[in-house]
Every structure is written in structure tokens, then in C-alpha cells.
Amino acid sequence: xxxxxxxxxxxxxxxxxxxxxxxxxxxxxxxxxxxxxxxxxxxxxxxxxxxxxxxxxxxxxxxxxxxxxxxxxxxxxxxxxxxxxxxxxxxxxxxxxxxxxxxxxxxxxxxxxxxxxxxxxxxxxxxxxxxxxxxxxxxxxxxxxxxxxxxxxxxxxxxxxxxxxxxxxxxxxxxxxxxxxxxxxxxxxxxxxxxxxxxxxxxxxxxxxxxxxxxxxxxxxxxxxxxxxxxxxxxxxxxxxxxxxxxxxxxxxxxxxxxxxxxxxxxxxxxxxxxxxxxxxxxxxxxxxxxxxxxxxxxxxxxxxxxxxxxxxxxxxxxxxxxxxxxxxxxxxxxxxxxxxxxxxxxxxxxxxxxxxxxxxxxxxxxxxxxxxxxxxxxxxxxxxxxxxxxxxxxxxxxxxxxxxxxxxxxxxxxxxxxxxxxxxxxxxxxxxxxxxxxxxxxxxxxxxxxxxxxxxxx
Amino acid sequence: xxxxxxxxxxxxxxxxxxxxxxxxxxxxxxxxxxxxxxxxxxxxxxxxxxxxxxxxxxxxxxxxxxxxxxxxxxxxxxxxxxxxxxxxxxxxxxxxxxxxxxxxxxxxxxxxxxxxxxxxxxxxxxxxxxxxxxxxxxxxxxxxxxxxxxxxxxxxxxxxxxxxxxxxxxxxxxxxxxxxxxxxxxxxxxxxxxxxxxxxxxxxxxxxxxxxxxxxxxxxxxxxxxxxxxxxxxxxxxxxxxxxxxxxxxxxxxxxxxxxxxxxxxxxxxxxxxxxxxxxxxxxxxxxxxxxxxxxxxxxxxxxxxxxxxxxxxxxxxxxxxxxxxxxxxxxxxxxxxxxxxxxxxxxxxxxxxxxxxxxxxxxxxxxxxxxxxxxxxxxxxxxxxxxxxxxxxxxxxxxxxxxxxxxxxxxxxxxxxxxxxxxxxxxxxxxxxxxxxxxxxxxxxxxxxxxxxxxxxx
Numbered sequence: 024x025x026x027x028x029x030x031x032x033x034x035x036x037x038x039x040x041x042x043x044x045x046x047x048x049x050x051x052x053x054x055x056x057x058x059x060x061x062x063x064x065x066x067x068x069x070x071x072x073x074x075x076x077x078x079x080x081x082x083x084x085x086x087x088x089x090x091x092x093x094x095x096x097x098x099x100x101x102x103x104x105x106x107x108x109x110x111x112x113x114x115x116x117x118x119x120x121x122x123x124x125x126x127x128x129x130x131x132x133x134x135x136x137x138x139x140x141x142x143x144x145x146x147x148x149x150x151x152x153x154x155x156x157x158x159x160x161x162x163x164x165x166x167x168x169x170x171x172x173x174x175x176x177x178x179x180x181x182x183x184x185x186x187x188x189x190x191x192x193x194x195x196x197x198x199x200x201x202x203x204x205x206x207x208x209x210x211x212x213x214x215x216x217x218x219x220x221x222x223x224x225x226x227x228x229x230x231x232x233x234x235x236x237x238x239x240x241x242x243x244x245x246x247x248x249x250x251x252x253x254x255x256x257x258x259x260x261x262x263x264x265x266x267x268x269x270x271x272x273x274x275x276x277x278x279x280x281x282x283x284x285x286x287x288x289x290x291x292x293x294x295x296x297x298x299x300x301x302x303x304x305x306x307x308x309x310x311x312x313x314x315x316x317x318x319x320x321x322x323x324x325x326x327x328x329x330x331x332x333x334x335x336x337x338x339x340x341x342x343x344x345x346x347x348x349x350x351x352x353x354x355x356x357x358x359x360x361x362x363x364x365x366x367x368x369x370x371x372x373x374x375x376x377x378x379x380x381x382x383x384x385x386x387x388x389x390x391x392x393x394x395x396x397x398x399x400x401x402x403x404x405x406x407x408x409x410x411x412x413x414x415x416x417x418x419x420x421x422x423x424x425x426x427x428x429x430x431x432x433x434x435x436x437x438x439x440x441x442x443x444x445x446x447x448x449x450x451x452x453x454x455x456x457x458x459x460x461x462x463x464x465x466x467x468x469x470x471x472x473x474x475x476x477x478x479x480x481x482x
Numbered sequence: 483x484x485x486x487x488x489x490x491x492x493x494x495x496x497x498x499x500x501x502x503x504x505x506x507x508x509x510x511x512x513x514x515x516x517x518x519x520x521x522x523x524x525x526x527x528x529x530x531x532x533x534x535x536x537x538x539x540x541x542x543x544x545x546x547x548x549x550x551x552x553x554x555x556x557x558x559x560x561x562x563x564x565x566x567x568x569x570x571x572x573x574x575x576x577x578x579x580x581x582x583x584x585x586x587x588x589x590x591x592x593x594x595x596x597x598x599x600x601x602x603x604x605x606x607x608x609x610x611x612x613x614x615x616x617x618x619x620x621x622x623x624x625x626x627x628x629x630x631x632x633x634x635x636x637x638x639x640x641x642x643x644x645x646x647x648x649x650x651x652x653x654x655x656x657x658x659x660x661x662x663x664x665x666x667x668x669x670x671x672x673x674x675x676x677x678x679x680x681x682x683x684x685x686x687x688x689x690x691x692x693x694x695x696x697x698x699x700x701x702x703x704x705x706x707x708x709x710x711x712x713x714x715x716x717x718x719x720x721x722x723x724x725x726x727x728x729x730x731x732x733x734x735x736x737x738x739x740x741x742x743x744x745x746x747x748x749x750x751x752x753x754x755x756x757x758x759x760x761x762x763x764x765x766x767x768x769x770x771x772x773x774x775x776x777x778x779x780x781x782x783x784x785x786x787x788x789x790x791x792x793x794x795x796x797x798x799x800x801x802x803x804x805x806x807x808x809x810x811x812x813x814x815x816x817x818x819x820x821x822x823x824x825x826x827x828x829x830x831x832x833x834x835x836x837x838x839x840x841x842x843x844x845x846x847x848x849x850x851x852x853x854x855x856x857x858x859x860x861x862x863x864x865x866x867x868x869x870x871x872x873x874x875x876x877x878x879x880x881x882x883x884x885x886x887x888x889x890x891x892x893x894x895x896x897x898x899x900x901x902x903x904x905x906x907x908x909x910x911x912x913x914x915x916x917x918x919x920x921x922x923x924x925x926x927x928x929x930x931x932x933x934x935x936x937x938x939x940x941x
Contacts (some may be wrong), residue, residue, distance in 0.1 A: 133581075255707060292925075473735045
């Protein structure tokens with residue numbers, strides 16, 4: 024038995040796939056004498072066990088931080104492979120195809136005045152020498168000091184001293200690189216710079232590493248263009264339909280999240296979205312006729328059927344959205360998508376525009392029309408014009424099929440995009456039928472920004 | 483009148499500080515003939531007006547996107563200065579001291595197999611040549627292709643083709659650099675790479691630029707270590723007290739946010755936090771005696787006095803927190819911090835430990851004890867041990883002053899730090915007095931992560 028199995032963490036290897044375990048055992052035995060062995064506990068990833076040899080081999084175990092105690096820690100990502108061909112495994116030990124990924128670390132020193140380039144650079148030399156990093160100094164044509172460094176295992180660093188009081192440091196490491204070594208380098212550098220720049224420092228900022236090129240993308244920026252990292256740990260469903268790219272990703276805290284064409288649509292945590300777009304609990308659905316436009320995640324349908332309406336008609340264009348959500352968003356849709364027809368509802372897998380036109384011609388009307396199709400466009404650039412046109416078309420048709428006492432519910436966009444929201448409100452004033460509206464700001468958990476919802480009715 | 487004042491946007495300069503306006507006018511007149519002039523509408527920052535000369539001058543106006551329409555756009559950041567000495571102005575046109583800041587752009591191409599280094603690099607050469615960027619190719623000792631580029635105005639780029647299917651591109655620009663030029667470079671590069679790598683691309687990811695070294699720091703990572711960017715546009719209050727660093731920053735959507743030692747404590751949007759730590763509306767405060775530990779933002783006190791309790795005692799150690807929140811967090815604290823004593827409350831500006839000890843000795847008890855002091859530590863590393871000790875001390879003392887029918891409310895931490903929460907729950911089982919507890923997961927708007935709250939009572 025290889026020596027490293029003494030470790031309480033690594034012993035969990037024995038619970039993973041038997042064939043893979045044996046393969047790994049053989050690999051370990053080959054390299055066990057030259058291994059060094061480090062455990063680190065990180066804020067984000069639970070417990071790491073890193074092993075590295077003098078040659079090229081690395082083993083990195085990351086254990087789920089959501090496990091209730093150390094004794095039942097689950098193995099979530101493992102690789103025991105040469106540095107030059109990293110591999111990854113899913114939460115359940117399934118081998119993902121070979122991937123290349125980079126962790127990009129930054130440390131920035133904001134100063135209250137210019138730094139002494141020469142002294143700063145000289146003071147750091149021993150750190151880079153210890154790390155066996157080869158330095159190249161660049162001619163910046165008067166824009167401060169700039170040096171790049173090449174290190175072991177593909178490590179690459181940029182050190183920049185800007186003329187007017189900013190020192191930036193970047194370190195890019197390949198995923199699987201020894202985490203303890205990388206942390207040591209960053210800590211040593213930060214400590215040394217704090218000494219060298221002491222008395223001049225206004226702020227030191229060391230951000231969580233950017234994870235670039237990873238199998239699972241964790242960055243889904245907000246509608247108002249801010250960078251946010253989600254706690255996504257698994258790709259649950261991915262399809263390219265006739266209409267859009269459909270992803271369902273698993274977030275540790277939000278549950279499964281439906282993402283359409285890169286936009287976070289709804290997570291299993293997001294009942295506040297569904298409640299808001301149904302009138303925030305202030306409406307009486309019992310005995311009413313309801314029309315849902317879109318809503319393929321089944322959230323609105325699932326909540327609405329509980330309120331004993333007379334009939335709900337839902338018109339969703341994309342069967343693949345329904346298929347994915349029926350299986351992977353059950354906290355949202357319950358069992359309402361298991362059949363396209365129930366006691367008090369029917370799901371039409373169709374484009375809603377011809378359906379709305381037909382209803383308008385027939386004079387069919389509804390007590391509630393809920394538009395869950397698309398958010399207000401965030402721009403009025405030419406390429407967005409068609410979205411505004413579509414929004415107006417849907418609005419006009421929806422108001423036509425709305426009873427005089429009826430209500431039309433829809434989302435707007437994030438509260439920060441006030442220009443886009445104003446434009447939408449102006450559009451409401453230019454409809455063929457006069458309407459009035461109210462709005463509400465709601466916190467939808469997985470959105471990471473406050474969202475505006477509208478209630479519209481005939482004047 | 484300089485030509486550029488024809489622009490509807492720039493004409494707003496006339497509303498800013500008169501002396502500064504004249505200074506700028508003079509600067510403009512000197513350079514007006516060599517200016518070029520670009521308007522861009524961005525998702526995040528509203529409308530930009532950028533002017534640049536062949537020499538060194540740039541003017542950049544960013545207009546608040548929260549203004550309702552173009553006619554009342556407010557001027558929020560402006561600089562008309564040589565590139566080598568950028569200056570900044572606050573939302574209200576006040577000059578901030580000279581700052582250096584960098585926008586760091588990334589574009590990553592994740593591929594399904596190795597890329598052809600030589601062909602990719604050759605294909606991009608014309609773009610870098612057009613941008614007059616000087617290339618340095620580095621020896622990576624077998625870790626793929628790596629080139630750095632120095633461009634105009636301190637621009638610096640890194641292009642890396644990793645061996646196993648990842649191409650990363652970084653561009654660092656000084657703030658105030660021509661946004662349209664930078665966007666053009668990034669767009670051209672992305673377009674060309676999409677062509678060169680076509681058929682091999684699994685994902686293209688272009689993140690919102692990292693803002694490094696800016697006057698106002700927008701990055702306040704979550705408790706579980708994720709990178710999130712806040713929509714912060716103003717530093718409202720900053721003090722270094724005897725106990726901690728106190729910041730109150732303004733967020734467009736969340737209102738003012740209190741940040742203590744770098745931890746987001748509470749925003750004006752965060753009534754759900756206050757409601758949760760008071761028992762989520764399920765408790766009857768009328769006629770009761772309440773003890774609040776901490777709570778210097780005044781949120782709990784403000785909500786509690788509305789419920790007509792017999793008496794609330796609040797023990798907050800830091801007068802400077804109270805001072806800042808009284809003035810800048812009025813949506814949270816109302817007027818309860820205007821005086822330290824009211825009809826049914828008293829605020830003691832003291833360390834709560836001796837106060838609790840005194841109450842315990844005197845046999846004084848409360849119906850509700852609300853601990854708003856500190857979150858559960860996220861680590862059990864030696865340096866955190868003292869926090870755990872403190873938590874246990876407070877818990878033991880609080881249970882001592884709790885009536886047999888009383889309840890103790892406190893926050894835990896974010897839902898993802900399940901190990902830390904388990905450790906806390908184990909601690910609850912080891913108190914000198916037997917207790918039981920329930921917990922609730924709550925979405926606190928400004929936290930950008932779900933948060934756990936505890937209710938604890940005597941068995």
C-alpha cells in the first residue's frame with residue numbers, strides 16, 4: 024500500500040471507481056518515493072490534498088465544503104496526471120475530457136504617491152530568484168516599470184510599477200499547479216511589498232483568482248455588466264435547440280439554474296421571481312383564466328395550478344427547455360411538466376405570436392396574462408431594435424386578449440438599467456390601447472442584482 | 483467657444499464648477515484642432531464621450547445611467563488631463579486626488595483540442611501591427627506559446643496559446659485610455675480568433691474588465707470566497723476606529739452599505755437581514771425586554787422600537803459606527819440613533835462582555851437576546867480560535883441572561899460554509915446550559931449569497 028494512503032483524506036480514493044482506483048494506485052507506486060505531500064484548507068473549496076514529485080506528477084484532491092463533517096467528505100475533483108496533460112473528474116468521479124485551465128491571481132497596491140521603482144524592484148529580486156523565475160524587463164516608453172517572469176510548470180507573472188502610485192502583480196498558473204507553492208509565492212510577495220512600500224499604501228487588494236478556461240464556467244455577469252462568480256460545480260444539462268443555447272448548471276446554494284443564451288433565467292431558489300411575476304400574492308387566481316407566455320421552466324405554471332384557477336394556457340416555443348426543466352428543475356416545476364395537459368392547464372409547444380393573433384381574432388380573453396418571454400432590452404442599439412419591436416407586438420396582442428378587469432404581469436430588467444426601464448415605460452404610453460402600470464423592485468436570489476417587475480392594466 | 487462644445491453631452495461641462503470649467507476650456511482650446519471625438523454607449527456606465535489628440539490629451543465623460551432621460555444626464559466622472567497624470571472627479575464634480583487605475587480585459591478561447599500555434603499567431607500579427615504594439619516572444623520551456631505586447635499610452639497585452647486547448651488574451655489599459663480604440667482592438671482580436679480557431683471552439687469568454695487601483699473599490703468578495711463586483715459609485719464615510727476600519731459606500735441599487743474590516747455588514751436594502759435576526763416576524767415584542775449585542779447600524783433597534791417593547795438595551799462598542807450610520811444609513815436606522823436614549827430604549831456605547839457579566843451576576847434577564855456581533859468564523863485555523871472562543875463566551879453569557887421562555891437570535895454565515903456552520907451547531911451542544919435551535923436560510927440583497935440565521939432556546 025503506498026505510503027500516502029496514510030492520509031485520512033486520500034484514503035477516500037478507495038471509495039471511487041474501482042478500475043480508476045487501481046490505475047491510480049499503479050501510478051502512485053511508480054512515484055511514491057519522490058512525492059511531497061501538502062494539505063491546505065481553503066475558504067472556497069474545502070480541503071485540498073496536493074502531492075508533487077520532483078519530476079512531473081501532481082495529485083490534487085478537492086473535497087466538497089458542503090459535506091457536514093470531515094468523516095463524510097466527498098471526493099469531488101481529482102487528477103493524477105503529468106502536468107502537461109491535466110485531466111479532470113466530475114463530482115461523481117466521472118472522468119471529464121482533458122482540459123487546460125488557468126488560475127489568474129492579482130495583487131494590487133494603490134499608493135498615495137509615486138513608488139521608487141528601482142528600490143521596489145531590487146527588493147523583490149530574491150523572491151523571484153528563489154522561485155526560479157526568469158525575468159524580462161520591458162521598455163514601456165515612459166509608462167512605468169514592467170517586468171514579466173517565466174517560472175516552473177508554465178507559471179507566468181507580470182509585475183508593473185505605474186508612475187502615479189499603483190503597483191500591480193499578476194500570476195497565471197496552470198490548474199493542478201501546487202496550490203501551497205503558489206500561495207507561498209503570493210504571500211511572500213505581498214509581505215515584501217507591504218514592507219517596501221510601507222507608509223505609502225492606501226489599499227492592498229488581492230482578489231479571488233480568476234478561473235480561466237475551466238470545464239465549468241462560473242462567471243455569468245449581471246444584466247448591468249458587473250463581474251460575478253457563481254458557486255457552480257456541475258453542468259447538469261446542455262442543449263443547442265432550434266431557438267437558443269440551453270444550459271442547466273448546478274449552484275451549491277441556488278440549486279439548478281436555467282441559463283438561456285448566456286442569461287441567467289431562473290434557479291430553483293428563485294420562488295421570489297415567480298411570485299413577483301404573478302402579482303406578489305395580491306391576486307385571486309381561483310376560478311380565473313390565465314395565459315402564460317413562455318415560462319418553459321414551469322415555475323409559474325406550478326404555482327398557478329395550486330391557486331385553483333379555471334384554466335391556464337401556457338405557450339412555450341422550446342420543447343428542449345421543457346424537457347430539461349421537467350427533469351432537472353423539479354423544485355421549480357414540481358410535476359406540472361410531466362404531462363402537457365392537466366385538470367386545469369394545457370401547455371402548447373408553439374410560437375406564442377400566431378396563438379395570440381388567433382385568440383385576438385376569436386375574441387378569446389383572459390383574466391391574467393403573464394409574459395415570461397424576455398427582459399426589456401438593455402440597449403437601443405440597432406441590433407436591439409427587433410427586440411423592442413417584439414416587445415411592443417407582444418404587449419399590443421396581450422392587451423387585446425386581456426379582459427377589461429384583467430392584469431398583465433411581466434419582468435422589466437435590473438433596477439440599475441434605468442434608461443432601458445424608462446424607455447419601456449414610454450412604450451407603455453404609446454400602445455394602441457391606453458394602459459396604466461405599477462412596478463415593484465424584487466430581490467431574486469440567483470440574479471445578484473435587484474429586478475423590476477411590472478403590473479399593467481387597461482385604463 | 484471650442485468646437486467640441488457642439489456636443490450635447492459635453493455642453494454639460496458648463497454646469498460644473500466654474501473655475502475648473504475655465505481651466506478645462508483653456509486646455510481644450512490648446513488641443514481642439516487635433517482632437518478626435520467618439521461617443522459610445524456602454525452597458526455599465528451610461529454614455530461616454532471620449533476625445534483624444536495625437537499628442538497626449540484625453541477627455542472622458544461618463545454619464546450616470548440612473549438618470550431618467552438624456553436631457554437630464556448628470557456628469558459623473560471627468561478628466562481632461564495628459565495621459566501621464568490622470569485626475570478624477572467625484573459624482574458631484576469634486577476633484578479627487580490624482581489616481582492611477584488600470585482596466586484589465588480578458589478574452590479566453592476554450593478549445594476541444596490543441597490549437598495550431600504558428601497559424602494562430604501569424605493570423606493575429608496584422609492586428610497587433612495596426613495597433614503599433616511591439617511584440618516580445620518568450621521561451622516558456624515547452625509550456626505553449628507566450629507573447630507580450632507593449633502599445634500606446636501604456637497599453638500592455640499578453641497572448642498565450644496553451645498546449646492543450648486554451649488561448650488566453652489579457653489587455654491592461656490605463657484608465658482614461660480611449661475606450662472606443664480599446665473596444666475596437668478587443669473586437670478585432672475576438673473576431674479574428676473566432677475565424678482562426680473555427681470548428682475547435684467550445685467556449686469564448688470575455689469578462690467585464692477588472693478595475694484595478696481605482697479610487698473606489700468595487701470588489702467585496704463573498705464569505706465563501708467568490709469574486710463579485712458591486713455597483714459602488716461613492717465613498718460616503720471612512721474612519722479607522724479604535725476597533726476596526728469602517729466604510730460606508732454607496733451602491734446604486736442597494737443604497738449605502740456598511741463595511742467593517744472589509745466585510746459587507748449591512749446595506750440600506752437589507753431589511754430581510756434585520757427581520758431574520760429578529761425571528762422573521764413570528765415573535766411578539768410588545769411589552770418584552772430585549773437585549774441587542776452590537777447592532778451599531780441601528781437596523782434592529784429601529785425595527786424593534788416599532789413593535790412597542792417594554793425596554794430595549796443595545797450594547798455597541800464603537801461610537802464611530804453609530805456616528806456614520808446615524809448620518810448615512812437613515813433608511814436602516816431611522817432616527818433611533820439621533821439620541822442614545824429613547825422612550826423604550828437605551829444604547830450603551832460599551833464592550834458587551836463586562837455588561838453581560840454584570841447582568842448575569844445581578845440576575846437580570848431578557849425575553850430576547852439578539853447577537854449582531856460577528857458571523858461564525860469560516861475557518862478553524864489557529865488564528866481563528868480566538869473568534870470561536872469569543873463566540874462561545876458570548877453564547878454562554880447570553881444564555882445566562884435569557885429567561886427560560888426567552889429566545890436568542892443570531893446570524894450564522896453563508897449557506898455554502900457548511901463545515902463552519904456544523905462546527906457552530908456542535909458548539910451549541912456543548913454549552914453549560916442545554917439548548918435547542920432552529921435555522922433559516924435567507925436572501926440578504928447586498929450579500930450576493932444565501933445566509934443562515936439561528937434561533938436558540940433553553941431545553
